[in-house]
Amino acid sequence: MTGSPAVMAPADGPVAGAAPGPRPRRRRGVPQSLLGLAGLAALVVLVEILPRIGVLPREYFPPSSEIGRALADLVQTSEFWTSVGDTLQGWALGLAIASVAGVVLGILIGGSRFTREFTASTIEFLRPIPSVALIPIAVLLFGTDIESKLLLVVYASFWQVLIQVLYGVQDIDPVAQDTARAYGLGRWARVRYLTWPTALPYVMTGLRLAAAVALILAVTAELVIGNPGLGKLLATAQSSGAYATTYAIVVVTGILGVLVNLAFRAVERWSLSWHPSQRGELVV
């Protein structure tokens, strides 16, 4: 969910004008990836030692070796993989619904100045409503069926997509817009050849943000409402005193989150490199 508003050129970018050949290369003794691995290793060691020497309560905070063992046991159970599947199913389904709705509504609303201004206040009001506010209603209406999970996931991730699409649609070059009109391109053709390509990188950014939020809400729903999935597995493990397993599941959710982030970042970078215009990301 990081954003980099393009306030100024990046620090390591080439100096415009008379830069002498290549800029000074980064001088480093150790490659960055190695340092990163060292950081992760240090975390593992720290979690191993701190509970053992009593800085952290051993009873509730197992050292990393125990968490690792619990994780190894966990991945051999079918229950675990079913849970992962359930979580990913809710995530993917919710994300898909939110994305389609966000893109379609975004293009419709963003298409004209009137619809943009007419909906602005409503969007401004609905967007900050925390999705967890829907939990009681979701439980009342759907119980632990997948719909309650989807309601939370869709609501939370929808705004991420919609807002980015709205930014993207507004980014259309007015000259290009006039050109398209002058050549008699119809409404649909303008959306197809002008609006969509302009908005695409924004859509990708929206998708990345939405994907992260969707995963959070999927797990949250399972944890709080009790829909099947990793969140429920975690709640069960915690309440039955299997603390090492609880931590192992937390690690798994973190890894899932990292994977989702990496995958969508790659897709986003691809869409950016494909796209001619470089732009600053808008964070909302």
Added chain:
Amino acid sequence: MSIVRRLGLTFGLPIILLAAWWFASANSTDFFFPPLSEILTALKDEWFGPRLLADVVPSVLRLLAGYAVAVVVAVTLGVVIGTSRTVRATLEPVLEFFRAIPPPVLVPIFLLLFGIGDGMKIIVIAFGCMWPILLNTVEGVRAVDSVLSDTARTYRITGTARLRTLVLPAASPQIYAGLRQGLSVAIILMVISELFAASNGLGFAVVQAQRSFAIAETWAGMLMLGLLGFLLAMLFKLVENRQLAWYHGLRRAQRSS
């Protein structure tokens, strides 16, 4: 734009939506969808009545406390990490991992470690919402413009003066982006932390209402949460617009050129 047109644009759709809800639900006998009038009565009598002091205020105080801790810790750490390339490269994967953990899963864990008191809830909020702030600060500090940085160096602006006049302002658009993400995480955690173990609070009270099938009150609680989220977002925007006035002006200037 004329005032009438502006008012129409701002309030048109909300009024239409509310009216639609009002009339569609007016004679509702559906147990789960009570008339809006009942919901609003419950909102006034309960949430703006005794529950305001008993539940809403404690929730908001915990939220603010946790958020404040997160801001101080995350910005400080972010500046330190963002300044050194080595520290950044070492910690980045760890930070990315922590950020990727869905914050609500921390609640059951922190429950074990810190008990069920206010302290636990504040820690949960602080710990959960500090990652977006931290990572954005790191990114903002890292990306301080090279020419500005050289300018500061040639005028021998160093140490805390450099931090105050260069690094923090330059990173502030990024920091605010992180603060905004952090705020929405904080609200989520405020509610979630009260669902597990609490004797008061907004989240606690809404779930109580839901469990006792006080439907109108549940809907009203949802509205209350929405209202709180909206108000905090407005407040945030107010502060941000003041602090980042230069940035928005700069962006406009860059776009029109």
Added chain:
Amino acid sequence: MLDVRGIKKVYEGKGRTVEAVRDLTFTVDQGEMVCIVGPSGSGKTTLLKIMSGLLDPTAGEVLIEGKKVDGPPPGMAVVFQEYGRSLFPWMTVRENVELPLKQKKLPNARRKELVDESLSAVGLAEAHTAYPWQLSGGMQQRVAIARAVAYEPQVLLMDEPFAAVDAQTRADLEDLIRDIWHRFQVTTLFVTHDIDEAVYLGQRVLILSSSPTVVRQDLAIDLPDERDQLNTRSSPRFAELRAQVYSQIHRPKADAAEPVGAGATAVDGGASGYGAAPDLP
């Protein structure tokens, strides 16, 4: 005053090294106005960064009044080409000019005096409450110049300060620089890739080769001190000096490793061509 001795800079990359500056030695006297001109990609910016202490040389040293430069020295101000990026966008014009003075711990009254004086010297007395991004490019560069002047530097370094402004603004700013140099008697080093600009502004022009850089020629500009855009630029002497600088820059290197094929043909034609038509501006 400013002593540059045997400066060499080699950039170490992954698997390849680039020698940006080979061997540069020159001196600048107190109160002098010296222009450094070289083709794009000669180590002009590298040299300037080394002189301002922003970059360490691979070999050689820079001395200011006999003191070795290691890190940005006091009493030196730099005006960068990227005016849009060298001003603090979160500060007003006035705050931008005042910031280095605060850092110098000057008393309030003196700060105000210096800020007012330098802003009016660049013709921006009215604009001090504006933010830099509310100004045009030329005005932003004026602010940067005012900031440098208010700092009361012993040495003023300018790195292609007018490369990114339009032609008319550029002419105005050139005259502004001459004016400021006269008024404040500050030792000024002006880096540019524009031959006309170098000849027009300087008392001396240092002509650099393309990378790896050496000094081609140290040329005294014997134009009268009183210069103006119209008469100076159309004088025969100006054209001669300009042609001389041109031919030096485009002369192929002695150690033929340098691929200046295009330049080599341009030398004879170019130099004699300009010589034959001295009236061309």
